[in-house]
Amino acid sequence: MTGINNIERVYFIGIGGIGMSALARYFLSLGKRVSGYDKTRTALTEALEDAGINIHYEDNVALAPKDVDVVVYTPAIPADHTELTYYRENDYTVVKRSDVLQWITEAxxxxxxxxxxxxxxxxxxxxxxxxxxxxxxxxxxxxxxxxxxxxxxxxxxxxxxxxxxxxxxxxxxxxxxxxxxxxxxxxxxxxxxxxxxxxxxxxxxxxxxxxxxxxxxxxxxxxxxxxxxxxxxxxxxxxxxxxxxxxxxxxxxxxxxxxxxxxxxxxxxxxxxxxxxxxxxxxxxxxxxxxxxxxxxxxxxxxxxNFKGVKRRFEYILKNDAHIIIDDYAHHPEELKALISGVRSLFVDKKCTVIFQPHLYSRTNDLAKEFSQSLDMADEVILLPIYPARELPMPGVESELILDNMQLPQKQVLTKDVMLDWVKMHKPELLVMCGAGDIDTLLQPVKQILEK
Known part of the structure; x- marks a missing residue:
């Protein structure tokens, strides 16, 4: 196992990512000293902190540990990240998450x-x-x-x-x-x-x-x-x-x-x-x-x-006689098609409303037509603005690019706040919320509205 036995102190830049946090837990399970940085505090980072990992949320070299054997970073981190630049310029061992997985799987x-x-x-x-x-x-x-x-x-x-x-x-x-x-x-x-x-x-x-x-x-x-x-x-x-x-x-x-x-x-x-x-x-x-x-x-x-599924994969957030909310990570046209088909197979007599948050300007631009075709399988669609993740805006690329290609009559682009008002007014019976951005932060507000 290349070098892993010689590693005692590991620092993660972007520790809150789903793949990065798994690796952080792996090193913790081996009894190594683990710390990390992330841009925002989330349920994942809080769980890591509860497990004993020290995390800070400011890109600040003064907060970054100097006595580390390996620095692991995610490709989602921008190239000009101050801490990442510091470690590179000072000859630390700086590797991607995939390099660590290679070390692990070689043995x-x-x-x-x-x-x-x-x-x-x-x-x-x-x-x-x-x-x-x-x-x-x-x-x-x-x-x-x-x-x-x-x-x-x-x-x-x-x-x-x-x-x-x-x-x-x-x-x-x-x-x-x-x-x-x-x-x-x-x-x-x-x-x-x-x-x-x-x-x-x-x-x-x-x-x-x-x-x-x-x-x-x-x-x-x-x-x-x-x-x-x-x-x-x-x-x-x-x-x-x-x-x-x-x-x-x-x-x-x-x-x-x-x-x-x-x-x-x-x-x-x-x-x-x-x-x-x-x-x-x-x-x-x-x-x-x-x-x-x-x-x-x-x-x-x-x-x-006895398999209970995966968080954000066809996950029931609310399921009672009046309302159903299904949350899914679907962010590709084929995933949306599979998701909406699956919902329709289980709830044949209910009106299917989909709230979708496109993820990345590049993906929206490349696959707008395919997204439109998949979303047309629903009865009603609300598009949220594009979640940029690691990208800067692209001229002319907005959620309207998908909307304008859709054949479905009941469709609109709404901001998050206006969407919540829409849910209050229309109280949809079967609601599918999907995307790989931060749409999951809207699940509890929507659930609270429909539970009332």
């Missing part, structure tokens, strides 16, 4: 889950199955597992389940024994430039599977013939041409009941309490990993049945 058995969407749910499901069945794993998740209220846990077993992030080509540093590829749709074109380059990176990722290892990919991917491994299985929601697919799907009291047909195995009576038909498909990928590891069928089924 363990790894399940690495990649894809432009679905990866957080599949990673969390897989890690949950391995934990719940007693198989054991270290988990590095891109979301908070609702069963455990954390995005990291450790195990004595030297097995890691890692969410493989394609942003900044980070996942090309991982060393998988088992790799999962869920999708390779155009995304992060600010990094990759073209859809072809995105696909090329996923082919490279699949090619990093160790000799004799296993690749599990969604059936029908455009570059299927380029995805190669000693053992290669495909999965699909219901396509019998795939190696693994679901049959006899039924909805009972808001839960999915289904059977699975594998290449040379069958599993009957699987129950999934997580909403969204796409999550049946996600469960098939996780179950295929567990089957490859020879975990007992009954243990797998029990783990899937």
């Amino acid at each position: 363990s058995f790894n399940v690495c889950v990649g894809g432009t969407h679905g990866k957080t749910t599949i990673t969390t499901m897989t890690a949950h199955i391995l934990r719940d069945t007693g198989y054991g794993c270290n988990a590095f998740l891109g979301g908070i597992a609702a069963n455990y209220q954390t995005n990291f846990w450790s195990s004595e077993r030297n097995v890691c389940v890692v969410e493989a992030d394609e942003y900044d080509r980070s996942f090309l540093k991982l060393v998988p024994d088992i790799a999962v590829v869920t999708a390779m749709d155009p995304d992060h074109l600010d990094i990759y430039g073209t859809p072809q380059a995105v696909e090329d990176a996923f082919v490279q990722f699949a090619g990093r599977v160790k000799a004799g290892g296993c690749l599990i990919s969604k059936y029908g991917l455009s570059r299927h013939n380029d995805l190669k491994a000693a053992h290669h299985y495909t999965y699909s929601f219901d396509n019998p041409k795939a190696d693994v697919y679901a049959t006899n799907i039924d909805v009972i009291n808001g839960s999915y009941h289904f059977d699975i047909n594998g290449k040379d195995w069958k599993m009957k009576g699987v129950v999934l309490h997580m909403g969204g038909l796409h999550n049946i498909e996600n469960s098939l990928a996780a179950i295929t990993v567990a089957k490859y590891l020879n975990i007992d069928d009954e243990k797998i089924k029990r783990a899937i049945e």
